[in-house]
Amino acid sequence: MAEHLSSIRLDLDTTKIHTWRSIITLVVFVITNIIVLLPFHIPIYIPRLLRDAILDALGALRVIGPRRNRPSHVSSSISVYSEGQDDRGRHFVRFRFPMNFVTAPLIADLFLLAILAIGREEVYGGTIGANNISPIDIMAFFITLAYIAISIDASGLIRYLAFKVLQKAGKVGHRLFFYLYAFFFALGIFIGNDPIILSGTAFLAYMTRVSSNIIHPRAWIFTQFAIANVASAVLVSSNPTNLVLAGAFNIKFIDYTAHMIVPVVITAIVLFPFLLYIVFADESLIPLCIKMHELSEEAKARKPVNPNIPHARGNAEEDKDNPTNGEQEKLLSLEEIMNPFLDKGGAAFGGVIMAATLITLLALNASTPSTGEHPVFYVTLPAAFVMFCWDIGFGWHHRRETRQIARDGRREFERARAERLAQEEAMERAILNRSGEQAHISPVPPRPTATLETSTHCQNAVLEGIHYTTDPPSGDIKAKNSLPTDKTVEPLPQDDRSRGARPPADDAAIINEKQIPTTPNPQYPSEKLSGLTLIKNAGETSLASSEPEAEAKLEPSCSVAAGPERRGTTLVSLVADAYRWSQETFPTATAVLSHLPYALVPFAFSMFILVQALVTKGWVPVFAYGWDHWVNKTGTVGSVGGMAFLSVILCNFAGTNIGTTILLSRVIQAWQQIHEENGTRISDRTFWATVYSMALGVNYGAFSTAFSASLAGLLWRDILARKHIHVRGLDFARVNLPIITISMVVGCAVLIGEVYIVKSDVSNGP
Structure with missing residues (x-):
């Protein structure tokens, strides 16, 4: 350990804490971690004229669409967004700036730089590295290895193996609980907790939903989250x-x-019966016999759908993850x-690459005298590239x-949406007719039924919602609902619709839902758009083909304007089209790149800098x-318990488990140096007991009292929310406390x- 100590030099002068910059640094660190624990939004009021000027400038530069094509209150093209209320007539517009685990540490660093509390030394140590901790090497290693792990997940391997586990266990509740517990633990050791949470959480949400006698998914989802983080402590x-x-x-x-x-293994062995017979000892949570709905033979014979392809399930996208749809959704x-x-092929190749990468890492790391000679990302970067x-x-x-699957699914999806919206509109008008109010109110502009979307490459024109732009004669509709006089089909920038989610109402790319009149009116004839006719009947709007081969014409040779002559083309729409094309052409690569933990990079670097500021x-x-x-005072046992x-x-109050590891590693390094300068030694037993107890704590601490104890916890909560399983913060702490x-x-x-047993009471090195 002496050789190791000689490479670490920290400034142990504690008199610096009396300076005002030192005090502010500590206060900023504490406040930052509180914000990470309890994120919020800051309302910012800006003049409406300034907001409009910015949007008009962006529209003139064709970054976003012209502001006249959007409701005046929509401004989601900007990173901070409006509340969504109609601000016409107001002098100021309120925006909400997020303060979370990404923005708070970054703003804290900028503030400390501004008051000269930190400088080049802290920034260099928090990015390039200091005292044997190299943040840039760590981030490069983790991101590249994460690509391989998430690619294996995107191939469907985790869900397929979980399905096989489900088949093996049958309908015996306790046996299935054990099999899934062992499966997630074994898989989490090798690929880490993030892929397990990405795919395993969704699998359990579906499984518990289609089980008629699992009243609440609590036992399954909390167990999966805990065992995934326990397993992540085994491998570096x-x-x-x-x-x-x-x-x-x-x-x-x-x-x-x-x-x-x-x-870790003994923890997993002891934890299982504790969870099964004490924490979740309730048949409504883990039934003795699980009753699941049966899948029809037709569905079993159907070719599995690749979830990475947008709209791969067609009209099922409209029903998926919607708990109000009853049996169909189940x-x-x-x-x-x-x-x-x-x-x-992807699963097998990814498994081989992951195994070869881990074996190479262990071999090279064991054969080199120092971990700093060959950064570990030298191995993972080529593997991720392959x-x-x-x-x-x-x-x-x-x-x-x-591409064919995506094209057919999108047509089916939008056709189903158009039919649903038409039915809703007909129902609304039927209610108005029965109540006798229709004669006393102005016509209510209904929702648009569909959009005719065109890509930059004009590969395919799909029914994604028609942006109908024929101006009505004056006097029929209020001025605020009038539209441009030219007849065009404007492509709208796409957002999460490519993943099957219903577009948000405040998106800058979505026109007002009550903008297109569909009441019978001779002044609004049917408009033919590339072989499609928008037919307007009383209380109903539908899409029909004006030619028998209309759908066949919706191919790359479509007549809709594209390229330089396509009206409404903006940077946002080009990026959206490029992303859609990438999803359809490279579904796996696009899905993996979109799921990489990018937010971890700015967060980790910012926290490294903050901790380095505490050091200096x-x-x-x-x-x-x-x-x-x-x-x-307490010896080796006290060091284990205390650490x-x-x-x-x-983990819950110092910037997740990553921030905690950074801070405590620096504290232990300073503790080593204190003994070196005093001419005393820390025994190997006490020193390594402290280090490895910290390793246990920062891994296990992810399932403690707050979601923000780890980035995996935030990911787990968001995935469950998308599956309509909402876990409250108090419930998270209450269930996890005994675990x-x-x-x-x-x-x-x-x-x-x-x-x-294995460490001596003298200092002889690791």
Whole structure:
């Protein structure tokens, strides 16, 4: 350990904490972590004229569409957005600026730079690296390895294996619970917690929904989240917190795994009966016999749908994940589980790449004298590039098939939406007719039924909602509902509709839903648009073909204006078209790139800089002296218990488990240097007990009291919300409290026994 200590030099001067800049640095750090824990929005009022001028300028530059084509209150093209209320006649517009785990640390760093509390030293140490922690290497390693793991998930392998586990367990509730528990634990060891949460959470949401006697999914989703984070503690590559810790103390990957695997495995073994028979001992949560809906033979024989292709399920997109659709929605969820998509080639190739990458990492890391000589991303970057090339090549080879699936599904989807909207409109007008109010009110402009969308490449014109732009004669409709006089079909920038979600009402690319009149009126004849006729009948609007071969004409040779002459083409629409084309041509690569944890990069760098500021301002040495006093009083057992408690608590209050790992690693480094300068040594037993108890705490701490204890927790909550399972913060803490308690008690007890067996009471190195 002496060689390792000689490479670490921290300023242990604690008198700096009395300066005003040092005090402000600590206050800013605390406030930042509170904001990460409790995000909010700041209302910002700007003059409406300034807002309109900015939007007009962006429209003139063709970044977004002209403002006259949108409701005046819509401004979602800007990163901060309006409340959505109609602000006409108001002098100021309110925007809501998000303060969350991305913006808060970044603003804190900028503020400290502005008051000269930090400078080049802190920024360099928080990005390039200092004291054996290299943030840029860690982020490069994690992002590239995450691409391989998420690509395996995108191939459908996790859902397919979960389906096989479900088949193996049958309908025996306790056996299925055990099989899924073991499956998520084994898979989480090798590919980390994020892919398990990405795919496994959705699988469990569907499974519990189609089970008639599972009243609440609580037991299944909380167990999956806990065991995925327990499993992520085994390998250095499974969690970025492990990378920070291994880099800070020059731990060989094989040594890290050798010390962590026993506490983690025993934790998993003890935790299972505790969850099954104590925490979730309720038949409404884990029934003895699970009653599931049966999938029809026709559905079983149907070719599985690739969820990465937009609108692959056609009109089922309208019903998917909608709990109000009853049996139809359950059948869709059941098909998602019992007839899963699997790209066998991509799954096999990804598995080989992942295995080769991990083996190479372990071999190179074990053979080199120092982890800093060869950055670990030297291995993962080429591997991720090979995986990316496979995804691109495979997508290009099957491009005709995937484009056809997307084209047919989108037509079916929009046709179903048009029919539904027409039925709703007819029902509304029938109610008005019965109430006798129709003669006393002005015509109510109904919703648009569909949009005729054209791509930049004009590959396909699809029924995505017609932007009808014929001006009505004056006097018929109020001026605010009038439209331009030319007859065009304007392509609207696409948003989440490419993923089957209903577009938000305040999107800048969506016209007012009550903009197109459909009441019978001779002044509004049917308009023929590229072989399509918008037919207006009393209380009904529908899309019909004016020619027998109308749909056949909706091909790349379409007559809708495209390219330079296409009206309304903007930078936003071009990007949306390019993204749609990428989804249809390279579905796997696009899905993986869209799911990479990009937000982790600015967050981690900002937190590294903030912690480095605490180091240079004297606060980390203060914490280190306090920790030294605790260890002197309590010994090895106290160091394990104290560090385990601190790491779990700080995960919730110090910028997630990543921020906690950064801070505590610096504290332990300062603690080492204190003993070196005093001419004393920390015993190997006490030192490594402290380090590995922190490793347990920052991994297990993800399932403690707050979603923001880890980025995985935020991802887990958002996925469940999209599946209409809303977990409150209080419920998250209440359910997880006994789970984290038993996990940490068992893990720390095993760790104490381990270090007393394998570590000596003298300082001889790792």
